[in-house]
Amino acid sequence: MQIDHLTIDVPQKLPSKDLLQWDQTLFKDERYFELDYIPEHFSHRDTQMRALKIAARPALRGARPINSLCSGPHGTGKTTAVLKLFEEIENYTDSVVPVFVNCQIDATRFAIFSEIYKKLFKYTPPDSGVSFKRVFKKITKYLIDQEKVLIVALDDINYLFYENTVNKVLYALLRAHEVSAEVKVGVIAISSDLSVEMSKQLDPRVMSVFLPEEVYFPLYTRAEVRDILGDRVRRGFYANVVPEDVLETVIDLVEESSDLRVGIDLLRKTGLRAEISARRSVTADDVVHSYERSRLVHLTYSIHSLREEERDLLKLIAEQEAKIKAGDLYKKFNEETHLGYTRFYDIVSKLDSIRLINTDFTGKGTRGRTREIQLRYEPEDVFSVLAGMNT
Ligand SMILES: Nc1ncnc2c1ncn2[C@@H]1O[C@H](COP(=O)(O)OP(=O)(O)OP(=O)(O)O)[C@@H](O)[C@H]1O
Ligand SMILES: [Mg+2]
Known part of the structure; x- marks a missing residue:
């Protein structure tokens, strides 16, 4: 048998x-x-950890912490360092509340303040029907009443560089003390994009209150x-x-x-x-x-964070054999998706800010200067990641 x-x-x-x-x-x-595993054993980053701790120290005395800007290439331990710092603060005291925001996921002012709200009150404010102002007020009132200092880390802050979100968020966080001197908030910005200077992205009035200590993470x-x-x-x-x-x-x-x-x-x-x-x-x-x-681990991570229509536009850009003028690209995009120019423009800015594409002003268009758009990766790599998402 x-x-x-x-x-x-x-x-x-x-x-x-x-x-x-x-x-x-x-x-x-x-x-x-x-x-996303956080190593128990985090070596070779003593200098950076020390700088972050010095900046956070005033918070432990009930004062406003020094703002920091962590920068450096990918995979140099920036996210891990700040998570480690926050772990240590939480183990040490509950009078300082650290909130870690992944700006790839929470990329609007409301979403970021919802994260802060959630950390303080242990539940999320409803998505609709509550204004930003009310959420903001509840947060500041809580900080004053409970005598707590807030430290907000904005990881991958370049995701806030389009639609001026970064200025709106930093303005609200850093000028919170103007509501009352008792509100104490510090910000740790984290950026892996060395080609972008924060000072160019920020309004002078935001920069004048941000003034971060730079903490550099080399390869x-x-x-x-x-x-x-x-x-x-x-x-x-x-x-x-x-x-x-x-x-x-x-x-x-x-x-x-x-x-x-x-x-x-x-x-x-x-x-x-x-x-x-x-x-x-x-x-x-x-x-x-x-x-x-x-x-392709990094490209994969970036593409996974995109919405469907954002991926559609990326694919369309990858399909072009050379640089394409923004106007021509929009025509193709509109034919495929029926989305309007404003949405198209927002997506282009987003793909640019997360370094998937380059958008350069070059040449002359019929109505003055025109933008030319080009993929920053090999098209085959983009197709391969997109195909992997559908399997
Ligand atoms: N000193 C270290 N010891 C052990 N593991 C580390 C160390 N530095 C980084 N790692 C690990 O390497 C990976 C990348 O680190 P991390 O996410 O902190 O980098 P990053 O600087 O935030 O990168 P990106 O700019 O791409 O966000 C993580 O999985 C982390 O656990
Ligand atoms: Mg990181």
């Missing part, structure tokens, strides 16, 4: 000792390779990358899963992409690939193969 045949056959087909069984894994704990050196990734490997994988020379290949690719996050994602994908092949360790070939997707 078929069944008998199978039961006899299976033992002979058991994997050899170098191969994994179905219920075995190479990962001691896969959590260490998730991109990690090769030795630092090795140390950080080696630590993850030891915590996340079982012994001998990642041979030394394979880790060096991962480090090479982190250097090539200038993003530590690529290395962390690469380790995970590499491990999964070896698991699928039922092997007990990873090879350089797994790494090279996994890099095809891991190198």
Whole structure:
């Protein structure tokens, strides 16, 4: 019988000792390779952590903290440093309330103040029917009555650079004390876009109250990358899963992409690939193969945060063979989506502010200067990420 045949056959087909069984894994704990995992062990950032703590210190005495601006390339630990700082503050006192805002998700003034409200009152204000003014008033009244100091981190603040949101948000936060001197608010802005100068984005009246201490996060050196990734490997994988020379290949690719996050994602994908092949360790070939997707980790993250019509426009831009004039692009976009010029213009500004496209004023249009739009990535990479979202 078929069944008998199978039961006899299976033992002979058991994997050899170098191969994994179905219920075995190479990962001691896969959590260490998730991109939002906050490392317990956060080394090589002592200078930056010290600067952030000095800026926050007045808050612990009930005074207004010093504003900070964390800048530096991708994957240099800016988000992690501020989350660590907030963790420490929360463990130390409840008279300082840190609120962490991911501006990719909360990109309007109302959404940001809703986050602050939620942290203070433990529930979200209703989306409709409540004005910003009322939310703002309740927040400031609470801070005064409870004698609490607020620190707001605006992560990836460049997502607020369109529609002038950044000025509206900072203005409301930083001038809150004008309502009453007892309101104490500090801001930590986080930006990975070195080509954008905050001072150019901000109104002079906002800049004059913001005046941040700059905290710079440089790229990690090769030795630092090795140390950080080696630590993850030891915590996340079982012994001998990642041979030394394979880790060096991962480090090479982190250097090539200038993003530590690529290395962390690469380790995970590499491990999964070896698991699928039922092997007990990873090879350089797994790494090279996994890099095809891991190198796009940042692009993937940015595209995932877009709304449908924003992705439609990005795809349309990727389909163009060369730079395209804004007017011509709008015609195509309007034909496809029937959306109007205002929405088109907003989306272009957003894609520009998150560095997916370049928009340069060049040449002459029929009515004066015209904008030319160009993708900042390889079109194939954009198509590949978009296709991955539909599977
Ligand atoms: N010193 C470090 N030790 C351990 N892990 C780190 C360290 N620095 C960064 N990481 C890890 O690298 C990844 C990227 O770090 P993080 O998100 O803080 O970078 P970022 O500077 O905010 O990048 P981006 O500008 O792209 O937002 C995270 O998964 C984080 O856990
Ligand atoms: Mg970040």
